[in-house]
Amino acid sequence: MIQKLRFKGPELMVLGLFLILLLPKVFQQGMFFDGLIYSSVSNNLASGQGSVWDPSFSKTIWLHFHEHPTFALWLQSLFLQLFGGAFFAEKVYSLVMALICAYAIVRIWKKLFDSKEIQDLWWLPLFLWIFTSKVFWVFNNNMLEGTLSAMTLLSAYFSLIAVKDKKPLHLLWAGLFLLLSFLTKGPVGLFPLAFIPLYFIVFHKNISFSKAVTQTLIVLVSFAVFIGLLFLIFPESYTFLHDYLNAQVLSSIKGEQRVGSRLNFLKDIILELLPMTIFSLVFTLIRIRSIRPKMKQFSKHALFFFLIGCSAILPLFISPKLSQFYIVPGIPFMAISLSALIAPEMSDLMKRLAFGSVPSRIFQFLGLAMISFALVFTIIKAGTIERDHELHHDMAIVAKEVQKGAILSISPSMKEDWNTIAHFQRFQQISFDLNNDSLTYILKGKNEPIPEGYELMPLDLQRYSLMGKK
Numbered sequence: 001m002i003q004k005l006r007f008k009g010p011e012l013m014v015l016g017l018f019l020i021l022l023l024p025k026v027f028q029q030g031m032f033f034d035g036l037i038y039s040s041v042s043n044n045l046a047s048g049q050g051s052v053w054d055p056s057f058s059k060t061i062w063l064h065f066h067e068h069p070t071f072a073l074w075l076q077s078l079f080l081q082l083f084g085g086a087f088f089a090e091k092v093y094s095l096v097m098a099l100i101c102a103y104a105i106v107r108i109w110k111k112l113f114d115s116k117e118i119q120d121l122w123w124l125p126l127f128l129w130i131f132t133s134k135v136f137w138v139f140n141n142n143m144l145e146g147t148l149s150a151m152t153l154l155s156a157y158f159s160l161i162a163v164k165d166k167k168p169l170h171l172l173w174a175g176l177f178l179l180l181s182f183l184t185k186g187p188v189g190l191f192p193l194a195f196i197p198l199y200f201i202v203f204h205k206n207i208s209f210s211k212a213v214t215q216t217l218i219v220l221v222s223f224a225v226f227i228g229l230l231f232l233i234f235p236e237s238y239t240f241l242h243d244y245l246n247a248q249v250l251s252s253i254k255g256e257q258r259v260g261s262r263l264n265f266l267k268d269i270i271l272e273l274l275p276m277t278i279f280s281l282v283f284t285l286i287r288i289r290s291i292r293p294k295m296k297q298f299s300k301h302a303l304f305f306f307l308i309g310c311s312a313i314l315p316l317f318i319s320p321k322l323s324q325f326y327i328v329p330g331i332p333f334m335a336i337s338l339s340a341l342i343a344p345e346m347s348d349l350m351k352r353l354a355f356g357s358v359p360s361r362i363f364q365f366l367g368l369a370m371i372s373f374a375l376v377f378t379i380i381k382a383g384t385i386e387r388d389h390e391l392h393h394d395m396a397i398v399a400k401e402v403q404k405g406a407i408l409s410i411s412p413s414m415k416e417d418w419n420t421i422a423h424f425q426r427f428q429q430i431s432f433d434l435n436n437d438s439l440t441y442i443l444k445g446k447n448e449p450i451p452e453g454y455e456l457m458p459l460d461l462q463r464y465s466l467m468g469k470k
Contacts, residue, residue, distance in 0.1 A: 009363020016370025030386030035142030036422035175222025
């Protein structure tokens with residue numbers, strides 16, 4: 001197989017790293033609560049609670065979930081339906097999105113360069129991308145940025161085919177994936193619109209101004225036509241998106257939902273991009289004498305993808321809602337940018353790494369060892385609980401007592417404990433009424449006082465106490 005594919009070794013090592021960072025988590029229980037909220041909504045869609053244009057988180061909280069557009073939630077619900085709501089269904093979905101991202105990065109890289117030797121370095125941007133901590137964190141925790149990254153990369157890929165190969169029909173695909181990006185997380189998914197204008201700015205000798213304007217308009221018009229068809233076929237989609245834009249986007253722009261500071265967000269961006277920057281910088285310094293005259297060769301390609309990455313990240317500063325993982329869709333373009341700078345020298349090094357040589361065999365062995373480790377480690381970790389062991393233990397016991405689909409009161413001290421709320425909803429479809437403290441059951445923290453008219457249920461709980469009406 002290695003001889004047939006002509007892998008010299010680094011490719012296998014990057015594949016091994018990809019699997020180590022993503023595969024073991026797929027069959028482990030445990031996720032960040034945002035991801036649990038999304039999977040809860042998707043699970044409800046899969047089981048018939050709510051609809052695509054009126055999704056629901058629970059019977060009592062976000063009965064009408066208009067916090068985000070619904071494409072990713074709907075797509076994920078298909079996986080949950082396929083796997084019968086199994087705990088790993090949403091993680092399989094996220095892994096598929098990661099694979100689509102990896103495929104798109106490789107295709108963009110190969111389309112970008114004409115040289116076969118440079119094309120064979122497809123593993124380089126893949127390495128810089130997946131080794132960024134928030135990237136694999138996003139996919140391990142079922143965040144919307146995973147789907148958003150896949151859709152924006154595909155939109156950029158079809159735009160690249162259109163401008164480089166002069167195939168304008170591919171702009172329709174670019175417009176379609178632009179729409180799916182928007183339907184994943186709103187306006188932040190529209191940055192691929194900057195692809196062709198930036199291509200003109202950097203490679204103005206390859207494309208005329210009029211053609212750049214025309215092609216950008218084709219993407220924009222195709223986006224408008226697709227969304228018009230969506231409204232025509234599904235009239236309720238217009239109402240949903242209207243409510244979403246008013247409730248989330250406009251209120252966010254007005255500063256009504258401020259989360260995080262811009263200074264901290266800037267620090268987060270620097271820290272996230274630091275590993276790939278350090279790798280490229282160290283490589284450059286080590287090879288400074290030979291790399292300096294070659295860096296100009298693909299400096300425009302590097303600048304182009306750096307600007308695309310900036311178009312994904314910088315507009316986020318406008319929003320008062322800032323979180324570190326928001327920058328993830330821009331990271332693949334930064335990875336391609338830095339890879340383009342060091343590609344000529346890396347290509348020369350790979351030429352010296354002759355296929356079948358001792359160094360090549362060592363790299364191949366290490367790569368296969370990493371892949372084997374990922375597979376074995378996945379089997380060992382399958383079915384285990386990564387985090388919140390006590391929560392999972394108590395949740396199973398409480399569910400047996402109150403039945404699936406029940407509505408419980410919850411202690412005032414836990415009304416913002418979204419980790420607990422999301423876990424119970426996703427895995428047991430148990431809802432909590434935050435405004436009613438007199439239901440049949442109340443879930444409280446361990447050793448909290450028993451309300452009048454209730455008694456402590458004799459259950460072997462570790463983190464919580466369940467109280468029932470006398």
